Amino acid sequence: MSANETAPEPRDRAGEILIEAVTKRFDDVTAVDDVSIAVPGGEFFSMLGPSGCGKTTTLRMIAGFETPDEGRILLQGADVTNIPPAKRNVNMVFQAYGLFPHMTVAENIAFGPKIKKLGRGEIATRLSDVIKTVRLDGLEDRRPNQLSGGQQQRVALARALVNQPAALLLDEPLGALDLKLRKEMQLELKELQQRTGTTFVYVTHDQEEAMTMSDRIAVMNGGVVEQLATPRELYQRPATAFVAGFIGTSNLIRLRVDRREDAMLAMELGDGERILAVDPGGADLGEHATITVRPEWIKLANGAADDRACYVGGTVIDVVYLGSITQLIVVLRTGERLTVHRLNDEVGAIDPRPGEPVMLRWAADHSYIVGSAASTPFPEA
């Protein structure tokens, strides 16, 4: 789109969204609980979480369809908390698209600019620009019901982008598409965002979708932000058990603090077996904690592991060949089950068989405390 060309020098606050200590209640339910988020201009920002986590309510508050009970929302530095949606310089793409079935593609897209009483020439220029941007050339005179799902999606995007909003708000816009098309549109959306430089705030419950596109992700649960970080950080250093379980597959292991040294917490299991974790500080001896470790970080050990590695024995109970990886389920001596992923990077590699005893090892700095053992463990995803 022409945002880059027409906008003067981008100011500091262009496209910036600030959510400050916002709370929203519906009757007795607190949908959003004291949430603060800062989205710098030009970022692809996602809010990720299960249904009912408050992500859509937060998005609708940015759009102006809901008013916060507490806190405020700033758009490009201006307080918009009580400004109606029509007067905010943001546009929303709805899950159901909300295209006008009685209007052509061009009429749908020109709806916003016409209401804003832009000049005929200006509307025509913007229309042809945005149609090129979203690749709808040649479909201007079609009605929405003559378009495929992906094309309808593009019309919805174009109809929002043509207003040159400071930020584009997307509410699970790919939910109605089939998997293959969804994957294509994810890449297209990311590319579109980079090309236009518009701030995107994207709401989804699909962690893979959020990981694929986002610069940063806020993982939400129960109305609060559990963690706000880049996809890489979320995966490698989940802050809570919820995040660990929601992003990818993760093992949660109960750890009793038997020993503290070298910034490590250790649980001794006898016979040189131990589970280690990075010491976040503040843990007392004898206390329990939950640690998380990703399945692909766990290796089968041949001999004794070095001191800085976790080393623990167990019995294989299930082996599933998944092509690029083989998934093993191992029951530890402590009774806990671990999922282990072995990369199949060699033809002829032999997997252990169910019932076989194995030794597992993983680097100590790969296991992170995600909460005290008292907190509810996350159910196996």
Next chain:
Amino acid sequence: MAAVEVPIEPVRRSRGSGRGALGILFAPVTLLIVLFLAPMVIMASMSLLKFPPNTASGTTLDHYREVLTNPLNLKIAWTTLWIGTTAMVIMLAISIPLAYYMVFRAGRWELFLLLSLVLADELAPVVKVYAWQVILGRNGIVNWFIPGPPKSWLLFSPFAVIVTLSASYITYTTIPIYAAMKAIDGSMFESAIDLGAGWWVQARRILIPLAAPGIFIALILVYIPMLTDFVTADIVGGTGSYMMGQRVRDLILGAGDWGAGSALNLVLLVLSVIFSLVAYWLGRLNRIQT
């Protein structure tokens, strides 16, 4: 959107079922002929009878000339048209917002409103019209509330006929519009608001165009009976509201002029058919553009 494409299956005809199909169709076709076509033919042939209507009088086309040229008939047609149209406009002005409210805002009151509309229509028409006499009369409820001397134009006037017709037929304008609006995806209004549309733009560019098929059905359902309604004008109307329905009734039952009455009725029928076709065609367009 959620446009579901229903594959149209070719109608397959199993061999040797021709006679069976004829047998099945025999009863309804006969009913149609006896109950629908036959009265038409009788009415058409009566419309040609000279006065007094009997077999000895012979036939004439004079009644049609009379219907189309008699200034009295034209005056009555005009009265019927403006009363009917005013009532129609009032009904649409109520039905469109009411249907919108029922579909998008009423929540759990939706069914209650729908049932109220249906039940209101179940009352015997004559009772309903007399009720309006009580409401609008010199010592009626409305005059009781209005300060000053009783307003006599409330009853036995075109005003009374318009109000009563509007109230009588409101069910038939609201329900088709309600049904049409049921098919509208509510998220469209949110996206319109998001794009800067106020309530008037939403109504004019989204709600009404999408409800248009229902509005046209309402027009057909209500305009045509209003053309022939005589009970309302009889009970609450006055000299200024003499309508077509009354004219037909008076010609046939009053003057006993079956020929003139039938001719007038047939002309009304043809007008109704033309009106229906136009409304249907407009409904097919499914679109009002500015």
